[in-house]
Amino acid sequence: MLAAMPPSVPQPALSGDESARGRGDACPGTLRLHRADDGALARVRVPGGLLSVGQADVLRDVAQRLGDGELHLTSRGNVQLRGLRADRGSELARMLAESGLLPSERHERVRNVVASPLSGLDGLGERDIRPWPAVLDELLCASDRATALSGRFLFALDDGRGDVAALGGDVTLTARGEDQALLRIGPADDAVLIPAARAPQAALIAAEAFLEQAPDASSWRVTDLPGGVGPLLDAVQLRLRQAGFAPTRITVPLPQDAAGPALGVVPGPRDTAALSVGLPLGSVGAAQWTALADIARHHGSGELRLTPWRGVVLPGVGRTAAAQLLADLGALGLITASDSPWTGVGACIGRPGCAKALDDVRGTAQAALGPVGALPVYWSGCERRCGHPHGEWIDVVATPEGHQISRVHGGKRDAPASIPGSPGAALAAAVAAARG
Template identity: 55%
Template structure:
């Protein structure tokens, strides 16, 4: 008789950092501020800049969930940090702050492509989460995904995913962006997502933090929710999957232009962040932080004005073109911030990318990791640059995390050529 695999057990609690539960790193405390759908007002964005200047190292790190991390916080600063985040509306519930992981299509409503206002979904989902005591048992890693129909968020395989359908009146609810799905009224989609999360907790909350940690035969099935949710039907999950929005101008049907930029290695200085705030002040007054370590600024009037803003952001060191070798490149904290890291991976990544000609990488995302934990690495297929005792090991990893053939062992000086070859070699023609 075949042996049925069992879900992984959890011997210790979830140590995922938050805005109140800080992580002790070698360079000081680290705080992770959740931004549902990446949405920020100018006031909130300004307060984040002030916090990293007053308490942190002057930088803001963007995570793969579209959240913001502040590093090098001094001991005893948690009280001031929490108070200032609450005053800015960035901490609506102390008990729920780590479970407010909501990623949403960042170009929704801007380019005429999507089918739903997932920003409204995100705000309602956040409200419902903060009003539900049961969901506080979710891991800080559990991710809600709100896809406006273009397939960008579904490609991230969130734990609970809502995908807008073309009629704009319905959405497909699914786990890990896999079938079967459940068609629900768009107006009821946020509530359905909370019900799906509670269903996961009831069945698997003690054995796994994320749906994708469970073997395929043990993952939750949305058909069990049909009896709980009224006006639903089992349906297929839309197969459309699209890459991250590339950096550059985004023209809208209303004659306005949005700016899409990426943060080099996922990190922005407070000065660069303030330039984005200034662009938002000239636009709709909103910033959208993306799960691809970028920022979208909606609502600028006139292509010429948008182009001038984009040029200024490029001069400040932001990534504004998909032809940049920095596009799709990321790195963990590395030394000296992390004691587990074998190298200063950010310095080595910077040297490698600076030595690569513009437009000369193409292809797959690349991520530098200081140890085997690979904190913050991208999903899908990506180039894994792992620090080892005598240099780096460069390979391509599949969407399931397995290493493909063609491992290259190099020292830091050999990284530019090895990384470029891995990103653009056979099978490396995807887009970050």
């Protein structure tokens, strides 16, 4: 069982205070809030994106009672709550702890785990890895050493289809058949074969080995290590042998296409289906969130799966009812098909929520909607590009003079084209042309 929160829940602090990894790691959590122009921000970790309907209800209630009423999904399948009053932090922590969303006070920011959203639903993965996120989360919360991980360290659990393996995890597990798994460190093609049944334990061993290799508190992720990831993989392999594994080192190219689940009805086993929907700019209001939870409660398996592509998958829906339920969600403004103009469009919070933003990029993105492009586009209010996607995408960044547009691919950014002046038809046309 996961560790329960103590009866006296601490008052969350605003970012800027010291944390386990020292100075510089400003990633928000639920006990460490981030100060924004629209109020405090909390980031609720949801390992593997797996939510029960009861937990979904609690998140809605928290957003309505303590925040701006909306729920915002992140590129790691977590939930952000905005517009919070800093003096309601203890109430926030209490509500999340009682629902199981805050199982450990000391580990709440290190529970960064993404998982293949359709695992076990469409028959395309090599193994159903649904047990992995819960087991890894329990192991993390039981590890004193893991509290030293930064809020940026990412575990990716892939069922073999190669979706979340391409998201830039620090430690990636990939199912390889039913009985084996690949353990990969960072972006390297070298990996080790391990038993699938012990894969979550191996992931924790790798994370703890990283902390041994990190020279100081500035090494937030494995790519920050001065010696690269090769020596770390050597150390992980040694630690695995000491823990009773028999790891075999192999070379397997890292997947490059971080494609999320297709939108719409996903046929599943035994006359069931899953509904896969996107959230416009990753945000929903209480009514839309309630509709998602009610379908999961009354028509599905009682579970919501949040995706790193800012979408939601609802498993276990009867196939005969699936099309109508999907249409109902579309009528509420959710993205239910790939031909929606919102498909592939993302943006940071922009103005007025962020003081660093130079533009209301969400409003600009909406005004620039056009035909679906071949590439996704992400609008950023400043050069920090908070929440940007992975893989190949069109990067639109607000500048003091206007906007810059470039294509990102293979970890590199092409020379940008500048569109001066206020947002308008010229910017919309340039973005549409860049997307193809």
